[in-house]
Amino acid sequence: DQQVKQNSPSLSVQEGRISILNCDYTNSMFDYFLWYKKYPAEGPTFLISISSIKDKNEDGRFTVFLNKSAKHLSLHIVPSQPGDSAVYFCAASEGSSNTGKLIFGQGTTLQVKP
């Protein structure tokens, strides 16, 4: 049973436009959410996170939005650049224990075309 789902396996956008990557979760106990980015032949790298007490967190071109009632989060990249082409994983953590136990989604491959 997939508790964190990324229903779009791939997304293609034009350079300079907005990329929106989506993630849904089912466990209402999740209270911390993260996005990781992965290039081929490398490990994932942390990108941005959000606590459930917030509905938005912004870091440069990257913004994560959280809709707790819909159990949905999204990552916006504006403007998109060819170097953003990678696999993006959303992840969730349960409770306030800050244990580092993360549940990952399946990943979405983003292609930004020049």
Add this chain to the structure above:
Amino acid sequence: DADVTQTPRNRITKTGKRIMLECSQTKGHDRMYWYRQDPGLGLRLIYYSFDVKDINKGEISDGYSVSRQAQAKFSLSLESAIPNQTALYFCATSGLTGTSGRGAYNEQFFGPGTRLTVL
């Protein structure tokens, strides 16, 4: 130099063989993790360790064992490899070093991965 290293980077083995994947870190983190990545399934947690004497099973620990030899080293063993253990394996670390507040342990640093093929 990389903060989290994994050896080997690639390994092909046969069914029934014992395999050990090794992970070392220079970040000074207390927590270490092993994940596997399969197409369409994302990353799944195999084992995690809060410190040298605290090791815990993750989602998919069956068929695997781990050893935390030191704070900086965490190895994953497949006692008798089987073909459905063919996957990309990642080690990760996290800690409070250089960070503060909530969520620090969730911000994990990953190694480059080991591609394991079991024939």
